[in-house]
Amino acid sequence: MGRPSRYDILFTPVTIGPVTAKNRFFQVPHCNGMGHAMSEAHAAMREVKAEGGWAVIATEECEIHPSGDVSPYVEARLWDDRDIPPLALLCDKVHAHGALAAIELTHNGPTASNLYSREILIAPSHQPSKYGYPQQARAMSKRDIAEYRRWHCDAARRARRAGFDIVYVYAAHDLSLAMHFLQRRRNHRLDEYGGRLENRARLLKELLLDTREAVGDRCAVALRFATEELLGDGGVTLAEAQDIVALLAELPDLWDVNIAAWYNDSIPSRYAAEGAQEPFIAFVKKTTTRPVVGVGRFTSPDTMAAQIRRGILDMIGAARPSIADPFLPLKIEQGRSDEIRECIGCNICVSGDMTSTPIRCTQNPTMGEEWRKGWHPERIAPAATDARILIAGGGPAGLEAARALGQRGYEVHLAEAGRELGGRVSREARLPGLAEWARVRDWRLGRLAAMPNASLYRESPLDAATVLEFGARHVALATGSHWRRDGFGRSNAYTADGECFIAGFARHPVFTPDDILDGVLERDAFPAGDVVIFDDDEFYTAGVIAEAVAATGRRVTLTTPADQLAAWCRNTLDYPHLRHRLAALNVTVLVSHNIKALAADHLVLTDVWNGRESTLPCAALIAVTSRLPDDALYRELAARESDWAAAGIATVRLIGDAEAPGLIAHAVYSGHRYARELDHPCREVPFKR
Ligand code: ADP
Ligand code: SF4
Secondary structure, eight states: OOOOGGGGGGGSOEEETTEEESSSEEEOOOOOSOGGGGHHHHHHHHHHHHHTTOSEEEEEEEEOSGGGOOTTSOOEEOSSGGGHHHHHHHHHHHHTTTOEEEEEEEOOGGGOOOTTTOOOOEESSSBOOTTOOSSOBEEOOHHHHHHHHHHHHHHHHHHHHHTOSEEEEEEOTTOSHHHHTTOTTTOOOOSTTSSSHHHHTHHHHHHHHHHHHHHTTTSEEEEEEESOOSSGGGSOOHHHHHHHHHHHTTSSSEEEEEOSSHHHHTOOTTTOOTTTTHHHHTTHHHHOSSOEEEOSOOOOHHHHHHHHHTTSOSEEEESHHHHHOTTHHHHHHTTOGGGOOOOOSOOHHHHHHHTTSOOOOSSOTTTTOTTTTOOOSSOOOOOSSOOEEEEEOOSHHHHHHHHHHHHHTOEEEEEOSSSSSSTHHHHHTTSTTOGGGGHHHHHHHHHHHTOTTEEEESSOOOOHHHHHHHOOSEEEEOOOEEEOSSOOSSSOOBOTTSOBSSBTTTTSOOBOHHHHHTTGGGSTTSOSSOEEEEEOSOSHHHHHHHHHHHTTTOOEEEEOSSSSTTGGGGGGTOHHHHHHHHHHTTOEEEOSEEEEEEOSSEEEEEETTTOOEEEEEOSEEEEEOOEEEOOHHHHHHHHTGGGHHHHTOOEEEEOGGGTSOOOHHHHHHHHHHHHHHTTSOOOSSOSOO
16 A cells, blocks of 8 residues: 555655755654663664664764763763774664664763763863762863864764764753853853853854864764753743854754753653644744754654644654654555554653663563564564464553564464453553553554454453363463552561551551542542542652542642652653642642551651651542552462363463563563563573673
8 A cells, every 4th residue: 555645745855965865754863771882782773763764863962072971871982983883883784774874972061970981071161060970060171172172073083984974963952062052051151152142152153163074075964952941041042042043054954953951852741742842943944944853752644744844844853753663654655654653752761761771662662672682673473383372461461462472473362351452551541641651552452453363352351261261372361460558568568467567558448549540539439638649659650640639629748758759750751840740730749758657537657767757637548559460360370280281271471560560661571572482482591692
């Protein structure tokens, strides 16, 4: 089937200085937790994107000098010639599929750490380092500025030698000296690099000219530029950005524009929809004749084509949509848009960078496994046997296992106890802001619908007898998990005599996230009055439930024994948005407090540091502590292992939350891994190192 002609505009080439992009799909720079430390894995991940049809594939930010070392974050690195070969490998792999390779050179100045290099941090003016390291950055002298320009030129030349087609000057995300010089809060200089806008933009202009002179004969020079920081006058503001774009309009061969910082640019879907950056970047195309690329978590080909037709962008930039579906362009080109595995905006991919570990993706379980496990997002080994597979549970783990096994060609049967498929994804997607998470279910159901060898049964709870009768060779139990009501978690356990550690938990009603997902808030049985949410889980669940409860008009307090609310939300860039939203909803946040006792109408809290007790009115307590696997069926089957052979069963496996409760990403990965490894013995260390 051909593609609709309205998408043809996405497949017209674009001239970028001396190079030409074959279509309008541009994988903009994105971190991946592999970078210079795992260069083969990094190159393989980028190659898959090139194979998937992206015209341009960019690296993440690339350090140009030891004084801009961002350890412990793992990014690309071009400190000297020894860093060229791994990046040359990446270029070769990208070029093999007809794509252009781009590199984002940067020096992080006061946003570096130099924890590894032990160099002194540098900045436009004396200032603290951004990330709390206890050493300040020193003000750069004119000589330092000259040195910095030389490092940038040297890195650009090395990039050209490695084979890159596009070399970036980076002035975005508050992560580069070129941007730091623009910011009044960071640049207090009194010389020709400080003060009025032309002075603050001088270094950026010089870098663009330097880079063109160094590599512009063969490489395009791109500028990644933040048009707004949403910080007021201390930051880059839209008004100033308009002047800067006018000042530099024709200097780069390509403008790559977005908002800063990263938490605004890669904003989770909870807080912004597709194309949300348009008001901040639409002016750029009116100011320059150079091609403009921008991002907006674009997954709809209609939105993409409209962006180009309406003159907002020339190229569709994507980081997350290319992670969730490296083959997005090819699917549109081939008229298979309905097969796009759409990003859900959960930002689990970001957590790889934050934790300096290989990138993973909720929607795409092969992300980060291209080299070490040889997993491909579109291809999978055909079935090794004609075994029949039975899966219990239609949540993300069960659906992904069924889909991938179906793709392999196995006869696969999935039985779901409830009327609705999707498990926790369907349930959580009904919470405020999480609607897009249903894409995890919808993409898998769409793929399964096209498979004659896959059968789905709703309202079909399985017990051991049905499983034994079914006649499957392999059984996967993806039966999920439930939230605990007893308060057990990171901070509270049981007393020596087996009583719940928190007094009153056994006597008074305690609600759990499952109750909220089951609709308890809409029922008369839910008490009127103050609601306290106790968060010992430290990720998104408590916050989103606070939002749901606050929306009913109740007074909400969110309390946690941790020193920081929802600490893991920092790793997904949720944190600042979460705090703003809770503040806007008048949710009271109380950190460093554990629950000592639950009474009929109040809680007794303990300050975790001084042990002082206080009381808090509480008509209803929602405990978000930890979960227990729903593995009763597994235990039932395990007890009848002696019956398996007669029933033709070779293996029974727990997957997803039923094995160990985790993220949706973990459940999808677990289901995928089960499907990949079926009929294949696994090595002790199950991946290449
Ligand atoms: P995961 O995240 O591991 O996929 P979920 O909790 O999202 O787990 O989904 C588990 C699904 O399994 C739920 O939809 C639940 O209704 C279903 N389920 C639980 N027990 C059974 C069973 N015995 N037979 C069939 N389906 C079951
Ligand atoms: Fe999108 Fe989530 Fe995958 Fe990131 S992890 S690409 S946000 S689906």
